[in-house]
Amino acid sequence: MGKEEMDAFAINEVVSALTKIENLTLERNVSVAHLTRFQAGGNADILVHPHTSESAIELIRVVQKSRLPLTVIGCATNILVSDRGIRGVTCRLFPGLGGLRRDGNSLFCQAGVSLSDVAAFAARHSLGGVEFAGGIPGSVGGAIFMNAGAFGGSMSDVVHRTTFIDGDGCLREVVGEEHDFGYRHSLFVGLEGSVILETELRLEFADLPFIYDKMAENAYRRYKSQPLDAYSAGSAFRRPEGYFAGKLISDAGMKGYRRGNAGVSSKHAGFIVNHGGATAEEIVQIFRDVRTAVYDMEGVILMPEVRLVGEWDDDPFAFES
């Protein structure tokens, strides 16, 4: 059997096993661009949406036992999918795994629940601590993976205990410091093949007007400074030590820069945007142009915060100074 035949055989085997799982939706050879905030990229060989934790666990174990790669996504607001698409199985946890419940000052959130829902739910129960997350357009799973944060708060401030399935299909739990949170970093970045399923956030009781004021203030600051209606993945680059990426890009004359259908936002230089119809390759080219301009000006190598997903030739983010 040739490689292509073997791949087709493996895909058919996995599809046949996955279709036996209850509470799961499956599509084959389907475009995922419209599911991502960048609105770019190719097709997923197999796209699955689990609707319960049980179906998620079962499907992850089926894929792990096969030789197909597994890609997990939440709201897809921090990823760029290759134009060649995603091989193997892509498991989208948003919105299916969207359970949210409260017990005292703890919120138990499934990985696919959106951060805006978490912040609104917490506010309704007079629980403070996640106001910072209200305007971050991601899911709880993606936010833990990235240790998302804004306006002085981050997931590391509120996450207490996380349940996940590791690369060997075992259910595991981490508590407190075991999450190894850092700047846009968590334990899960280094745990190949692990999938976050649920987390417990520990919050503080607070006055409702105080919580709503904070959320409104954060929303206004975002609205004033960020291109919220653009196709982007938020801040394109990590904050380099001692600098702000947006200011460096602006100072290098790249604010509003455009090449083809992609470019740098003219509202916030830290955002790389798809003006409509851009390919992933066009978007990557903007990353390259921006990095070169900033390096030539200041000698600083900007590191992308956006994560690449799917089949790429080499590392498109490799930087040669």
Ligand SMILES: Cc1cc2nc3c(=O)[nH]c(=O)nc-3n(C[C@H](O)[C@H](O)[C@H](O)COP(=O)(O)OP(=O)(O)OC[C@H]3O[C@@H](n4cnc5c(N)ncnc54)[C@H](O)[C@@H]3O)c2cc1C
């Ligand atoms: C307009 C805009 C504003 C933004 N503002 C902010 C901000 O203020 N602060 C900030 O930190 N970020 C910001 N972001 C980036 C992004 O929203 C966050 O990083 C968010 O937490 C990503 O969540 P997601 O569900 O979209 O993850 P995805 O983009 O789907 O995935 C991101 C990474 O997490 C992994 N992942 C996702 N879910 C799981 C899971 N359940 N288990 C294991 N791995 C998983 C994926 O494999 C991928 O590597 C912004 C983005 C946009 C578009």
